[in-house]
Amino acid sequence: MSHGIKHVAIIMDGNGRWANQRLRPRVWGHVRGSTVVSDIVQAADDLGVEALTLYAFSTENWSRPSQEVGALFRLLHKFLLKERKRLLANKVSFRVIGNTTRLPQDTKDLIAKLETETKDFAGLKLTFCFSYGGRMELVHAMNSFITANPGKEITEEDVQDHLMRPETGDVDLLIRTGGEQRVSNFLLWQIAYAELCFTPTKWPDFTARELKRIVESVSKRERRFGGLPAAADKNLPRPEVQSIHVQ
Ligand code: IPE
Ligand code: IPE
Numbered sequence: 001m002s003h004g005i006k007h008v009a010i011i012m013d014g015n016g017r018w019a020n021q022r023l024r025p026r027v028w029g030h031v032r033g034s035t036v037v038s039d040i041v042q043a044a045d046d047l048g049v050e051a052l053t054l055y056a057f058s059t060e061n062w063s064r065p066s067q068e069v070g071a072l073f074r075l076l077h078k079f080l081l082k083e084r085k086r087l088l089a090n091k092v093s094f095r096v097i098g099n100t101t102r103l104p105q106d107t108k109d110l111i112a113k114l115e116t117e118t119k120d121f122a123g124l125k126l127t128f129c130f131s132y133g134g135r136m137e138l139v140h141a142m143n144s145f146i147t148a149n150p151g152k153e154i155t156e157e158d159v160q161d162h163l164m165r166p167e168t169g170d171v172d173l174l175i176r177t178g179g180e181q182r183v184s185n186f187l188l189w190q191i192a193y194a195e196l197c198f199t200p201t202k203w204p205d206f207t208a209r210e211l212k213r214i215v216e217s218v219s220k221r222e223r224r225f226g227g228l229p230a231a232a233d234k235n236l237p238r239p240e241v242q243s244i245h246v247q
């Protein structure tokens, strides 16, 4: 994989505005948006990405009208039914993270079945964040650590190990569609060193081509992780010839 981007996370935003621009109800935008998801899963797989994490419904989205929330639930259910065969055929390892207790029982059953069926697959790690919040995940991680290790001081590794899907690791590239430039409580721990990309394209218009373009362009950025640019290292005076004194 030449682009070096292993984990892509996407905030799939802009469905409502996409529909309103077309004088349709917001739910229409969600319906169209849900059809884009399978293309993007396929595209990420084709690009050789190892993990794709999609923000489908936030803990804050519960404040939306119940009719919209219900529609999003039904779309998740439909997606699971429609995509199951393809996910199995492509050896995609599928997980839902978030607080799914309020989902209808048949959807919960469908999720559990698909997670069990795909858990040992070595293909793309696909994660749906549903009724998910980054703060909620961190609180969950800390509580689960404390319960297992009463009285012990928590480390960064402990937090990482107790996340809802630890094996997907840090995010390399965070994309938000829909033009807003904020994180909206998504993967707060995992995006510490992510490259950020905000595109004005609303989610129903997002394509495999745009994803590929973003991955290619972001892979040219230099990620320094707090270090120095690779080229600068060579030009720096060596410590013994450096004459600057820090007071
Ligand atoms: C993203 O689209 C999907 C969800 C948050 C569930 P929105 O519904 O937020 O669409 P806009 O941002 O209002 O256009
Ligand atoms: C973020 O979008 C959540 C999802 C895309 C699922 P929102 O539309 O809910 O975020 P805000 O309200 O603009 O921050």
Ligand code: MG
Pocket (backbone or CB within 6 Å): 013, 014, 015, 178
């Ligand atoms: Mg939005």
